[in-house]
Amino acid sequence: MKYILSSLLLASLLQVFLWLNSSDKFISPPDAENIIESLSYAPYTKGDSKQFLSEEEIIRDLELLKQFTNKVRLYSAEDSEKVMPAVKKLGMQAHMGLWLSPVAEDNEKEVALAKSLITDYYENLTSVIVGNEVLLRDDLSPDELIVFIQDFRKYVDNISKTNKEAKAKAIKDEIAKEKNRKARVAKEKELKEKAAKEKEHKVLITTAEIWNMWLLYPNLADEVDFITIHILPYWEKIKAESFEPFFKEIYKKITDKFEKKPILIGEFGWPSQGYNNQGAVASPENQATIIRRFLVLSKEEGFSYNLLEAFDQPWKGVDEGSVGQYWGIFDADRKQKFEMQGSVLVEPYWFTQMTVAALIGAILTFFGLRNQHINFLHAMTYGLAAQGISFGIVMSAVYPFVHYMNFGKWVMWGMGTILMVPLTLITLAKANELFKCTIGKRPRRLIPLDLKSEKVPFVSIHVPAYKEQPHVLKETLEALSKLNYTNYEVLVIINNTPEDFYKAPIKALCEELGDKFIYLDIECTGFKAGALNKALDFINPDTDILAVIDADYVISPNWLVELVPIFDDPKVALVQAPQDHRDGKESLLKTAMNAEYAGFFDIGMVERNEENAIVAHGTMLMVRLSAFNEVGKWNTDTIVEDSELGLRLFEAGYIGHYTNRRYGYGLLPDTIEAFKNQRHRWAYGAIQILKKHWSHFKPSSRTLTRAQKHHFITGWFFWLSDALGTVTSVLNIIWVPVIIFVGVTIPTIALTVPILTAFLVNVIHSFVLYRTRVKADFYHSLLGAIAAMSLQLTIFKAVYDGFVKDRLPFVRTEKGGNSKKSFDNPVKNEIILATLLIGSFIALTMTNHQRITEVYIFSLTLLVQSIPYISAIVLRLIEKSSQKIA
Template structure:
């Protein structure tokens, strides 16, 4: 009862802290208020569902609704066109006592424009100009100024800059310095833009001639600065000053008062005023987006939009500046033109709801309470599901898991809150769904691994700790049939195994050696002769063209096992047994429900070099951490060596599965499904040989992963809650939790591929390609750091090795990440992969051969490094999100770098001075 109360108290405290953090992050900000009527805003009446291709422009009724909403908030509005539903704006503005800056959209053509396209451009321009002139003359009291074109020259400059730069660079490369080429490009672009200005000037002159209102055009401050001839033609300067697009942050440096972005607007305004003192200036666009990618240190957010607008409005009023804030309503359709930020410049969202108040406090996420509640509920569910069922878990372990559960739930709902605040299309809904599913998978891995960490470090004394037994004097030793399958194995290695078997201290056993499908008699006959030499306990069978691989061979042994045998033991052909294995472990079968007894895999060749030392400790981690913990819940993985199975159990569950290349693990699962228990003793009773090459190491791991996927496809129904399966909830959990990291590696491979595609798009087309939000980048980096730290912590707690050996094990494990990913994906989507034998006494090949083995990893590593370099060279991504993305690419590169380093370590002895001994010469008896 006390333990449950302590758990409940822990749960409540953590949830309260979680909600408290949400509240702190969304603490209302006190900003300068604006409580007057704005001078002007830009207006585009399109709605959330607007599609330029469908041309579903705003209706009269919609414009009436919009202007009625704006009438008590602004004195004037500005339009960008006099067509596309905006023809009714002057009439409705007059009804609402609003002034109007009416615009016409003007496109310019150049030398590359075809005659047909030129005629279309001129026809569209003409219609807009005629509508502007007509409306200006029809509503002289409402329309106070006109604007012929919107960033027409800026768009022309953007179109001209690329071809001009390419042409001049190619022409003068090697003749002029880089700076001279840059200056020449800038000069030529200015000349060409000035030429295009003549088209715009013709329209301006016409409107001035045919109307009585002041006429100008809208351009960015730098276009006006570079084109005094254009200034001469207009009645006033209509300038756009948008600090967000110029990488200027809203706030000044910490400690400084004021707002950098607002200061920047007025700095540019007064510079233009100083250059053209006799020309009135109107700020026809300024503002800040509430969402979008960062532009270096300029960050788009709801709070920053509120900061900028409140500060700007107060200062503009104080300094008598005429302005139009961009814009009245969010425009989701602009995402296609300007990227995400293009949709979020409105004072109101696309549904005509205010995005933030102009007076009083501003909250970063107005809906934060809903998402905080969701995060709290999810964390309660997660903690309740695990903490109340872990009676042996101490309080620090419960705290650790509880903290991770709350953090995971908050990250998931943080991401969901960002998605909910954005305008979604069919594509973006699918995109967000995939991202959230991947994040959920990463969170599942994080939760399972944090629970394992908590249980290993803070677990009360084990209830299922098994140690070697000493049989009583009157113990009746059941007969054990030891099965030794071999295929094309070095006879001198098998001889060591047989000699060790002959020394087993057990009164009642037999040894069946099955050689399946070894073609060369010089390989299998010496083994047959050794069996003859060792006496009648040893029987040898040579099987030609035998199906089923290893499983087929040991099934044959089952059929030929002595009738009085009660226990079946299986070892691999390279294992040298301790004499007391059977005596120490067979007595556990006195418990009628024990189906199989497992001893750990162990190895005798770690001394053969750094590569094998790394592999040795990587294997040791699983058998000293994962298997020990799973044993507490009767949920271990059966392995095909150092295992014993009750013979009668085969009659109940069937023989070894010849369809599965991990027949051992599959049989163990069937035994659990039939209700049998297992025993795992972590003491080593036999030692084999590790793969001699990295290729062998990869092949072995691929087989394990592929076989696991076969098992999942065959047995998945048993992991669902149902009454037919005898699997306990803990067994279901530990099997699924054990496979989750492999699925995570497969998803990571897909994510890496997507990251490379996105990085390419970012570099080639930065305007229309955006970085993932930080809500996905930060957890990716954090999960990697957690996994590395967790692994080292677990090794320190459970594995008797040095920190360097633990780091070597981590490097070896990371080096197999791509292999695991391939095995997972191929295992899920293919079937019938043949059994892959791990070669013994394999000669280490040259470096080039090793590099060819890992060509996929090298390719991905090269592409990721190239992506990192390209991102660092792109000024636009010199911001927090850009640096986080580079960090994500670096994290993704780590496993491939680990593979490259491991292959170098494995072949290094070939290139070091001294005599090179073959693996068989290095092998030792134990």
């Protein structure tokens, strides 16, 4: 416990130290004044550009903006109709815009409404902006746009003339009210002096375009009172630190070209969130720095401008991807993002993130290490890994608090977060095993090789055989006849096999080998478990230990002599030796499969053995008969009767032991299809066990120790992780068209970082532990990894079947030339998934013209997710090449 507490405390303090010493929380851009010349304003609700704010909400917004500016830019007549009453009420000014489109009917309505608004609110208008980026969007031709501009110039001039005439008449009427000539002369002089002091209000006409459109169509400048240009360095892919020289260069180009025309920067801004546009990075620090530097620059240079924009517009996510929502200097809840003077806090949740991350890391450390035999180095490295994982968890959890979420994002973020839980547990479990096996304590419970005993208990060895090739079973029985142990019998259980081809040679061999060999030809239900149960009626009454081996295993003579003495301890009910194979060099395919099997028996089983939590396997297994009878013999309600029996023995309080010394060598599956069928059976059976025994894993249950619960639950999570790998692959494939065609990026951390981290940990785990524990070179480690990864889709199907289908039949693993030729491609589904994932990777990479970091990360994740399916294809190619050589 002292090591756990030490690592928990030190790793947590390191996390806190890194947070406290991070320089990214605060920035200090140059101070600017609170006065802003003009701000773009859109009167819409958060999620819908068709839903206007109420009158009260618009008044509220403009009262807030009036603290910074007296002028707003509006983009359509419909917007202006909603906003201008509040502008007039508050004594503000507006650049009123017309939204022109390719649809003539819409333009007619827009023009009619705009003209009525100009008439009503003439004194509160600074300008009328006829069209916004119409030429950029190619909605109208320059000539068509000029027609609209000229029309509005004529209309505004008429209003101006009418207003002038009305003022003149008002002056004349007021003078006429005076009763004598002297008074009229005095009044006329007073009113003329007053009129001379008052500047005539004139509404100017312009159109707004991106700066280069004015250079492409310079004749457009002749039609406007001033030039309105948009300069948005972000969309120009300009780095934040380079915006100022870029702006000055562009502004100079326009002023040099149009020397006699006033110029308004109609849009300038920078987003606070969203994807990067090549070198242009959207971030709170960049927005605050650029806006404040721009305001200082405008005062120094004396140019006119309008900032884009007042408030964030979450609805823009539909049309402008994941960056359009974040251009406001206020967020969508009307909270100012940054002050104009002093330091700026750009990580508003940093203290909460730090606290929660350290706490989660501490919890993961405590529960990950408790009840384990650890040293300080193992505990410390695991604690650091847990803190790193907790940092990722917190960064993912904070995503909805700093981004505007729509339905699609909620779905993807939610799914990613849900999937992050098992991926986190699995990654930490793999990391724990890695640290334990490399820098932790050495194993203590492996069975010693020099056990001695005065006792020689009777062992009944059971060899179930269903349609087994006679030459294979013959090797097994002949090896059993050469055991150095004296007190044993061998029950050869031929079950549900009517063909004499399989039976006759074996029956003859049993007679030849003597009384120790008992030939049984039985019919039963319940598959292998049913056959083993029926054989119990024929065992020697003196039997103390049951032993089970597969029909293809050639046993070492010392198997029983060296392992039976462990049963002198009455609490021992289970002894397991590893599986291995004698045909691993027969082909490259079998070399790969053999390498994959070795990892579990030299790594996982050794570590599980330390906590009395081994998985029982149906070969090289010995069980105390009395304990076996006590817990209910073989169960036929699962297709992994061996593992289920082992768990029942642990639940009954018995002890199991494991040795990683090889005492027997069997045969590998003949084909990839057989390999996949075997793994499907194991994974499906694991889910059956989980469903049957779940109550024993509740915290309140006392049938299993905490360490045993940990190992069994972790083992099941390993199956689930492969299944989840397929689920996340499909989800990510579905999301690709949204990114390409809609331009919406994903919650990167939740859907990519856990997958990439888990993959990296798996690679390190496999290659390091295969080197240190399995003693495999890089070549065999790589083959083992390929074989292991190739099973992902198989395990997904098994886990799915386990939860939705009950009592699938037992499918035997074809070995020793027993497989039948199949014309179906066993990896056709893997080919489909690999093609979709690689195609998605290529499509995202090729269409990522903005070089968006999140898209590259996501496309890399897709490529990583394709590796298991590529591995299956590689294994199939290996199989095909082996068949050609044969």
